Amino acid sequence: MSDDFKNNLELALGNAKRLSNKILIDGKLSPSKAKGKISVLNPSTGESIGEAPQCNKVDVNIAVDSAEAAFQKWKKIPARERGKIMSAAARKLEDRKNEIETLLALDTGNALRTQAIPETVASIELTHMFAGLAGEIKGENYPPNIPNTIHYTTKDPIGVVCAIIPWNAPLFLTVAKIAPAIVAGNTVVLKTAEQAPLCALLLCEILQQELPPGVLNVISGYGEECGEPLIDHPKVRKVTFTGSFSVGKIIAMKAAPKLCPVTLELGGKNPNIIMSDADLDIAIPGVIDGMRYTRQGQACTAGSRVYIHEKIYDKVLEGVVSKLSKLKMGNALDTKSDIGAIISDEQLKRTLHYMDIAKKTSSAKVLHGGNQPKGGDYKEGFFYEPTLLSGVPVESPVCQEEVFGPVACAIPFKNFDEVMRSANDTPFGLSAVLWTQNLSRALQFVDEIEAGFVQVNQCVAPRANVSYGGIKMSGLGKEYAFDSMMNHFTQSKTVLINRGKSNLDD
Known part of the structure; x- marks a missing residue:
């Protein structure tokens, strides 16, 4: 075992131990209310590196309540200021890049040099990109077709967002969902993949150091016990999911009764x-x-x-x-x-x-x-x-x-x-x-x-500012670009104001 290998392993195992059995609620790492645990394995060895809480409806309710309370204040912060806060959070990610990429490799089994390091870099870049686009969140003015009327639209945050990520690229997909949602003025409850929950939890813990408590909450668990009550929760007003077609179809059906908009990035046979x-x-x-x-x-x-x-x-x-x-x-x-x-x-x-x-x-x-x-x-x-x-x-x-x-x-x-x-x-x-x-x-x-x-004549992976998503059974909506933030994480009001006639002399 080389010195680099040994140092990387020690750093990753240290973070895995510290984050074991933790969720992120109201700005703090804490144990879950549920007693069940999910064993987290190192894919490279099959050995246990920690545990993730097997959250249930009780934890979901606490996380959503935290996000809902934070939303009432977060939505009132000007978009440019939200962008500055996210930029500061992205710089925190840069400062702890080595910790993030080593835990990513340990958690997912993805090779450090060819996958974990590039994914970490891409995740930081995507965070910076959405932070920088905050000032572009705005509605439109229209020429009035009614006399003495001002006509415009707004772009407003939706509310509490449920984000569910897979295990194959957990950092990049976490950022792709939470960064545009938060910059747009929403708050988030993220459900991590039970196979690789620790690296996403570390990333969110670092981001939360700059964000107000409750803006970003992280829970873990299985779909039926944790994901389903999160999607069903009446205060959740947006769902964004990456994963299999079979699960995506179930999520769309669960969200339909409350007419909750859903973004789905599903599978492919390309x-x-x-x-x-x-x-x-x-x-x-x-x-x-x-x-x-x-x-x-x-x-x-x-x-x-x-x-x-x-x-x-x-x-x-x-x-x-x-x-x-x-x-x-x-x-x-x-x-x-x-x-x-x-x-x-x-x-x-x-x-x-x-x-x-x-x-x-x-x-x-x-x-x-x-x-x-x-x-x-x-x-x-x-x-x-x-x-x-x-x-x-x-x-x-x-x-x-x-x-x-x-x-x-x-x-x-x-x-x-x-x-x-x-x-x-x-x-x-x-x-x-x-x-x-x-x-x-x-x-x-x-x-x-x-x-x-x-x-x-190329086959690059999706990246920042490349609008990405599928058609047919491969999903609904695009991600990774400005249009995804505007289309998926804002809602619009159409405003007509009759300015009346001036009382001043001509």
Whole structure:
């Protein structure tokens, strides 16, 4: 164990111990009222690193009451001042960046160098961005069509926001929800993912040092015991959720009776299409980046359906396999690791389930990976090799359903029309990528593809100031940009004022 590895581990474990069994209510870390506990494991070793409270309706009510009380004061603070407070909070994040990124790696199993450090940087940048946009929260003036009337609209905060995040990118997704909501004048109750609750709690604890008590509250627990009463609470006036389609559908149904607006960022089964004229120097690395192999494929935008024109099919596969073989998998806190561990045993079993289907398919071939390493440096961690398959029928569940693990399928095609029909033949519509040097073909792809996040000749992850969200079964609404703050975290009044006639002499 190197000195850096040892120091990173000690720092992360120290914060995990300090935050264990805590929630954030009214500006303070405190135990929950519920007695149940959820064990939090280090995905890299399978060892316990702490516990998270198994919150229930009692904790939910306390958190919402705190947020509601804080909202009455927070909404009256001018938007520019709220932005300045959030900017100061973002600087606090910068000061403790090393603590945040090491706990993120420990909590999620995402490799420190390739994932946790970049995610922490991106989260701080996103916080700064929304803070800086505070002064742009404003309504509009309209030319009056009624004599002697002033006509304008306002942009006002909604109230208490319920934010529910997943475990795969907990810091960035926390900021994507709480920063625009708070800057817009709302208060928040955040429910963390039970698999990785500690890093989000640390981030919120640091932010809360600058925010008034109750503006940001954090609870943990399971969906039925904690998430459901939070969504149902009559004082919650907005729900924002990132996670699976099945849970997102339930959330939409739960919020519907009180006509509570909902933002949903759900799953995807995303096509990554390589045309015969593609620049392979960027397309081949783009398969690996696009599949998010260095996040173990645990990304909504993972390009897990890799369509390759038959003329270059073998050449692309050879290049991808060569690059995959050079990636190092290991403990997330080891800076030598390119790839970390899958989040949990449950999620690992999901990957094994789909791999079992693939391996039982006579036409399928494992081009790279396909194994679960155990023992030695891997200990009891939840590791699975980055895997590339060929010969899997497009109608197979492996090609149709979101694995959310490090498994991609290579699919040959003959022409553009054929591949577009196949790419769009899915209930999902989150992201899509095309590699070509033909501008006309690229623009045709943009017109015809059924996805909310479309890229040509690159496959970067969503980031600050890039409006991001899906269509079809992949969600409702966009995030990460100014329009998300205005559209999702404000409500509008239309105002007409009859100014009357002046009593002064002409």
